[in-house]
Amino acid sequence: VESWGQVDLHLDLDTAPGRTLRARAEHALRDAVRSGRLPPGSRLPATRALAAQLGVSRGVVVEAYAQLAAEGYLDTRRGGGTRVADHPAPATAAAATADDDGDPPQAAATADDPVLSETAVSPRHDLRPSLPAVDGFPRQAWLGAITRILRTIPDQRLGYGDRNGEPELRAALANSLARTRGVRATPEQVIVTGGLRDSLPLLWRLLSDRGAKRVGIEDPGWWRIGRSVAEAGLTPVPIPTDDDGLDPSRLASLQLDAVAVTPAHQFPTGAVLSPSRRAALVAWARDRGAIILEDDYDAEFRYDRQPIGSLQGLAPDLVVYGGSASKTLAPALRLGWLVLPSTLVAELHEDDPSSPAGTPPTIDQLALADLFDRGEVDRHLRRQRQRYRRRRDALLDEIAAQLPQIDVRGAAAGLFAVLLLPTGTDEDAVVAQAARHGVALEPLRARHRAGLVAGYANLPEAGAAAAVTALAAALTAVVRPATERAT
Numbered sequence: 480v481e482s483w484g485q486v487d488l489h490l491d492l493d494t495a496p497g498r499t500l501r502a503r504a505e506h507a508l509r510d511a512v513r514s515g516r517l518p519p520g521s522r523l524p525a526t527r528a529l530a531a532q533l534g535v536s537r538g539v540v541v542e543a544y545a546q547l548a549a550e551g552y553l554d555t556r557r558g559g560g561t562r563v564a565d566h567p568a569p570a571t572a573a574a575a576t577a578d579d580d581g582d583p584p585q586a587a588a589t590a591d592d593p594v595l596s597e598t599a600v601s602p603r604h605d606l607r608p609s610l611p612a613v614d615g616f617p618r619q620a621w622l623g624a625i626t627r628i629l630r631t632i633p634d635q636r637l638g639y640g641d642r643n644g645e646p647e648l649r650a651a652l653a654n655s656l657a658r659t660r661g662v663r664a665t666p667e668q669v670i671v672t673g674g675l676r677d678s679l680p681l682l683w684r685l686l687s688d689r690g691a692k693r694v695g696i697e698d699p700g701w702w703r704i705g706r707s708v709a710e711a712g713l714t715p716v717p718i719p720t721d722d723d724g725l726d727p728s729r730l731a732s733l734q735l736d737a738v739a740v741t742p743a744h745q746f747p748t749g750a751v752l753s754p755s756r757r758a759a760l761v762a763w764a765r766d767r768g769a770i771i772l773e774d775d776y777d778a779e780f781r782y783d784r785q786p787i788g789s790l791q792g793l794a795p796d797l798v799v800y801g802g803s804a805s806k807t808l809a810p811a812l813r814l815g816w817l818v819l820p821s822t823l824v825a826e827l828h829e830d831d832p833s834s835p836a837g838t839p840p841t842i843d844q845l846a847l848a849d850l851f852d853r854g855e856v857d858r859h860l861r862r863q864r865q866r867y868r869r870r871r872d873a874l875l876d877e878i879a880a881q882l883p884q885i886d887v888r889g890a891a892a893g894l895f896a897v898l899l900l901p902t903g904t905d906e907d908a909v910v911a912q913a914a915r916h917g918v919a920l921e922p923l924r925a926r927h928r929a930g931l932v933a934g935y936a937n938l939p940e941a942g943a944a945a946a947v948t949a950l951a952a953a954l955t956a957v958v959r960p961a962t963e964r965a966t
């Protein structure tokens with residue numbers, strides 16, 4: 480029988496970046512896997528043996544193995560030793576997760592810290608809430624569209640494109656958004672961007688040029704909204720949300736010039752803004768002359784409830800509608816859009832050479848327009864909806880079976896559900912412990928309750944049982960001792 484201790488592995492901790500030994504060990508290991516020096520399936524030395532060889536304590540190696548397992552590079556099987564995962568994380572993964580402080584990125588991932596959701600790492604149990612099912616990307620349709628565009632695009636259009644977006648895509652978006660979301664806009668009101676994250680600075684600058692100072696943001700909410708407001712020199716004002724989303728009655732005395740909301744499916748609580756609150760929000764904005772940003776990031780996906788039209792459709796003169804191909808197709812496309820009230824279109828980058836931030840590639844814009852025009856986007860969404868419903872049902876069934884005490888919220892739409900934890904539970908500890916069990920998900924970070932945000936888009940049905948078993952083990956490790964201490 481081969482002894483684990485005899486597996487030889489050369490790691491150079493002296494040249495690996497990182498402040499702590501553990502960070503250097505993680506870096507060196509990750510590098511060995513990524514470079515192919517340790518191919519998929521290879522055995523790693525036993526932790527004790529590697530620690531002795533490197534002259535570090537065993538804990539350093541144990542932690543490094545656990546971290547790399549959470550990132551999907553290693554497979555740690557009980558009694559089976561540690562091996563390089565069969566499908567180790569892609570080569571682009573490490574840069575964004577390499578953490579020179581030696582802290583596991585999962586432990587550091589918070590609503591203010593995008594590390595977890597936006598790295599290219601593939602965890603063993605992928606419950607990251609922000610990704611669509613990337614295995615469902617319509618590769619053939621996209622290939623067909625790109626091919627058609629390349630065959631037909633005239634040479635003149637290979638110069639600089641329209642700074643507001645290509646006319647074909649703006650028309651296709653105006654048309655599709657009117658049909659599917661009740662958005663009321665002409666193509667001239669549609670601005671193509673590199674995703675919502677590029678739309679945000681553009682919008683805040685437009686508002687700031689008008690004299691805006693204070694922007695209400697949902698609390699909890701997507702960290703990028705608040706940060707982008709602050710980066711634009713405006714003041715983000717957190718507004719607590721509850722089970723019905725943002726409460727407009729809280730806006731009265733806050734002197735806001737704008738408010739950013741996710742009415743169709745609040746991120747991250749999953750709440751739906753009720754009809755009376757939608758009306759009250761619009762009335763407030765009209766009264767104050769304020770602008771509403773509607774982040775409609777995942778409204779295409781709903782399962783057990785009636786479709787809810789966009790807020791923009793209720794007040795096209797007050798609402799800026801923000802959309803993105805990131806959930807419907809894939810974040811890798813980097814395509815998004817803003818629908819602006821006509822008054823704001825008129826104020827767009829007059830003489831401003833620096834805007835918009837960067838118009839996406841003409842060829843990609845035309846390809847997306849082509850897919851819309853051929854009905855391929857609708858077809859893809861129908862397929863994805865079915866896939867999400869199956870994956871969601873599998874996850875919820877497993878939670879009901881294995882974790883019946885967990886209260887699940889926000890699962891009627893979107894790509895994630897909220898798993899409420901006993902009040903006072905240390906969410907970060909659960910998320911960090913889950914990462915050690917190979918489960919990637921996010922803390923809820925709500926004021927009055929503890930919870931986890933669990934995505935199911937990339938969790939195939941066959942993987943749901945194992946994912947929930949791993950999550951249950953992590954919960955037991957964190958929640959039970961805490962409960963025992965309390966009693």
Ligand SMILES: Cc1ncc(COP(=O)(O)O)c(C=O)c1O
Binds near residue numbers: 774
């Ligand atoms: C709340 C929310 N809105 C919008 C987006 C889309 O962002 P982008 O279009 O920049 O990919 C995301 C992506 O994670 C999100 O979480």
